[in-house]
Amino acid sequence: MEKKDIQKKTFSKGRVAALLVTAAAAVILALVLPDRRQAFLEASWKFFLEMLIILPAITVMIGLFSVFVPKELITKHLGESSGFKGFLLSLGLGMLPAGPLYVAFPVAAALLAKGARRANIIVFLTAWACIKLPQEMMEFTFMGPAFTFTRLALTVIAAALMGFLTERIMAGGQRYS
Secondary structure: OOHHHHHHHHHHHHHHHHHHHHHHHHHHHHHHOHHHHHHHHHHHHHHHHHHHHHHHHHHHHHHHHHHHOOHHHHHHHHOOOOHHHHHHHHHHHHHOOOOOHHHHHHHHHHHHHOOOOHHHHHHHHHHHHHOOHHHHHHHHHHHOHHHHHHHHHHHHHHHHHHHHHHHHHHOOOOOOO
């Protein structure tokens, strides 16, 4: 059996295990907290419908990205030798979209498969989760410039540290792409 086949088999077993653990936790919580069961079911249904609407578009977008964006382009700008420029580009790419975080994971997987550096992927995901331009403008208006710029600076520093630390930890690990 080839290494890639073993990785796929292990990866799919991990997905199934995560799904089963999540389902078991949901059932246990529904049994332990019956007064919250209805709210849980409504939120789950709403999330499911949202996923039905968004995921097909994401699948098409990732497919188009895979076909039309050359690997060399990603490797050059976000790859191992991209340096600080790759960090800034990852940060910028993560700041621009206004979609939910679960959309970022297929995008990150596609970037990783095209040769993006792991640290840049972590920076991209962190920026997507924590730094959005509309959010920053609202925060600036309500919290003031001192708070906004301090939080933004700390978030960027944390994103860089997480990216490089994750990359260092995973340096000897396997890559699923």
